Amino acid sequence: MEACLAESGVEEGLVLVNAMHITASVFINDDESGLQADFETWLETLAPEKPHSQYAHNGGEDNADAHLKRQIMGREVVVAITGGALDLGPWEQIFYGEFDGKRRKRILVKIIGE
Amino acid sequence: MEACLAESGVEEGLVLVNAMHITASVFINDDESGLQADFETWLETLAPEKPHSQYAHNGGEDNADAHLKRQIMGREVVVAITGGALDLGPWEQIFYGEFDGKRRKRILVKIIGE
Amino acid sequence: MEACLAESGVEEGLVLVNAMHITASVFINDDESGLQADFETWLETLAPEKPHSQYAHNGGEDNADAHLKRQIMGREVVVAITGGALDLGPWEQIFYGEFDGKRRKRILVKIIGE
Numbered sequence: 001m002e003a004c005l006a007e008s009g010v011e012e013g014l015v016l017v018n019a020m021h022i023t024a025s026v027f028i029n030d031d032e033s034g035l036q037a038d039f040e041t042w043l044e045t046l047a048p049e050k051p052h053s054q055y056a057h058n059g060g061e062d063n064a065d066a067h068l069k070r071q072i073m074g075r076e077v078v079v080a081i082t083g084g085a086l087d088l089g090p091w092e093q094i095f096y097g098e099f100d101g102k103r104r105k106r107i108l109v110k111i112i113g114e
Numbered sequence: 115m116e117a118c119l120a121e122s123g124v125e126e127g128l129v130l131v132n133a134m135h136i137t138a139s140v141f142i143n144d145d146e147s148g149l150q151a152d153f154e155t156w157l158e159t160l161a162p163e164k165p166h167s168q169y170a171h172n173g174g175e176d177n178a179d180a181h182l183k184r185q186i187m188g189r190e191v192v193v194a195i196t197g198g199a200l201d202l203g204p205w206e207q208i209f210y211g212e213f214d215g216k217r218r219k220r221i222l223v224k225i226i227g228e
Numbered sequence: 229m230e231a232c233l234a235e236s237g238v239e240e241g242l243v244l245v246n247a248m249h250i251t252a253s254v255f256i257n258d259d260e261s262g263l264q265a266d267f268e269t270w271l272e273t274l275a276p277e278k279p280h281s282q283y284a285h286n287g288g289e290d291n292a293d294a295h296l297k298r299q300i301m302g303r304e305v306v307v308a309i310t311g312g313a314l315d316l317g318p319w320e321q322i323f324y325g326e327f328d329g330k331r332r333k334r335i336l337v338k339i340i341g342e
Contacts, residue, residue, distance in 0.1 A: 013340055018192075020203030029295055056149070071141065071153075112126075132306075134316075169262070169266045170261075172262070226242055
């Protein structure tokens with residue numbers, strides 16, 4: 001991200017960071033391994049993967065739960081750029097979460113400003 | 115959306131698309147009818163409409179559940195514009211979800227860039 | 229917010245409003261006290277604070293639930309600026325929600341446009 005930002009030369013603006021896959025999320029939270037485990041457990045409680053038959057989407061697919069989990073965690077974040085740097089709070093870290101586990105990871109980074 | 119974008123003449127920028135109603139969502143996910151049904155069932159599990167009396171909001175209203183559902187699905191999406199087109203992943207589709215069912219649908223589309 | 233906007237002189241653009249804390253949210257919903265109470269009760273159902281031991285994050289902390297609640301309510305909102313004013317729907321109000329309760333409240337407001 002910092003490399004994209006440096007390349008853009010933008011000093012004041014916004015950056016959009018989004019998952020390009022609909023079973024994945026880009027989100028901001030704490031970089032703490034216990035919390036990452038908590039997210040997985042919690043999302044599985046709210047939108048269990050199995051039985052696959054509980055979801056209408058799972059005729060030819062088996063990843064309906066990943067589409068639901070991604071709605072809770074969100075598709076995108078928008079972050080301010082101030083003085084040429086990401087304007088994040090002290091503990092804010094940007095994460096990519098993949099809930100299907102079988103996709104190549106692609107995110108989109110779009111920077112606007114001047 | 116494509117018509118708005120063409121009219122704007124913006125080649126590089128961002129578009130904000132948001133619900134103007136607080137019982138509704140604009141979100142991005144898969145355009146698959148089974149999944150749409152799964153979202154409805156799932157949201158009803160997480161934030162059941164009835165009994166109406168379970169919500170303090172339902173003194174003069176009966177749509178508290180719709181306000182909760184909308185928080186899970188989100189109010190808005192921000193999408194990159196690249197080369198004059200929406201820069202969406204292969205399966206990304208923008209949806210409007212209305213959880214109260216009694217409102218005229220209005221969304222806001224704001225395009226910035228150059 | 230209106231003061232920030234007036235100071236910026238921006239007539240057409242976007243404003244990003246985000247929590248700088250990872251146990252807090254900025255969100256848009258209805259300014260109704262019953263609904264605010266409903267949100268608290270509902271979030272406690274989906275991500276209960278106690279027992280603290282149910283979360284791996286709570287080795288040295290006791291606020292894992294607040295990190296989860298914030299994901300449901302969201303980190304940020306992006307709002308259109310039109311004619312020098314926030315372009316909000318009739319009932320849309322911007323809120324700050326703190327789920328840990330022990331932090332000084334800081335939000336970031338970033339305005340872009342012209």
